[in-house]
Amino acid sequence: MATDALTFLALAALLAGLPRLGRATVVEEEKGGTGPWAGIGLVLHRPFLRQLALAQLGIFATITCLQAVLPAAAQQRFGSAAAAGWVYAAIGAGNLLGAVALLRTRHRGLGSRTMALLTLGELVPLGAFALVGTAWLDIGLAGLSGLASAPYEILAMTEVARIVSSHRVGQASGAVWLFGYAGMLTGGLLAVAVAPRLGWMPTLLLAWAGGCVVLVTGWLRPHRVTLAVLIGRTRSRDGHPEPEGVRAGTAAPQGS
Secondary structure (H helix, E strand, O other): OHHHHHHHHHHHHHHHOOOOOOOOOHHHHHOOOOOOOHHHHHHHHOHHHHHHHHHHHHHHHHHHHHHHHHHHHHHHHOOOHHHHHHHHHHHHHHHHHHHHHOOOOOOOOOOHHHHHHHHHHHHHHHHHHHHOOOHHHHHHHHHHHHHHHHHHHHHHHHHHHHHOOOOOHHHHHHHHHHHHHHHHHHHHHHHHHHHHHHOHHHHHHHHHHHHHHHHHHOOOOOOOOOHHHHHHHHHHHOOOOOOHHHHOOOOOOOOO
């Protein structure tokens, strides 16, 4: 599983470093749009893309860990490791229902708040899976996770295509999935290292807790001290009046 994740990770890294197509704007050139890892910088700079990338990281880690320990969980809950197929089927059914619900939607993208709710809706049932001891309730939780997953992934990719210029959408998508595949690698290695010692339930809870922390981190908006703020503070110390935007504690908004 770890080897499989590494191949996905390498592919996403190559995609994130694809050269740009077409002409870049001045803003994109200033943001480092010509570098081989420009996709990573783009994702970390834009709040929505950063939230999406960290959501992929946390969710993929948790899901991969669940997949690794699912045979042991199915053996305990259902009496047969082969019964893990019921859980996969439930997730698939949830994905199917979520995708069908979007066939008639007129939504063109996804807002940060809606994405936060949908990603929580996908992640929270996975943690409850480790705590609930009823087989059929476990299947229901898996279905709920899949139901939230499909709209989030479909609408998020639509939003990426809407807010990122066409010649950089490949870089942005590759960088977002790079975070997801890094989560896949982390979740697989965690299961290999921890499950034999602690058992499948604590391992899954550990992966889920880490995934939640990463997910919530993506909701934060890091405070950035801009050049205008630094210049304004220097002028103030030297006895010169600060610019109006700096006196308010903020700089003029920058375009993304």
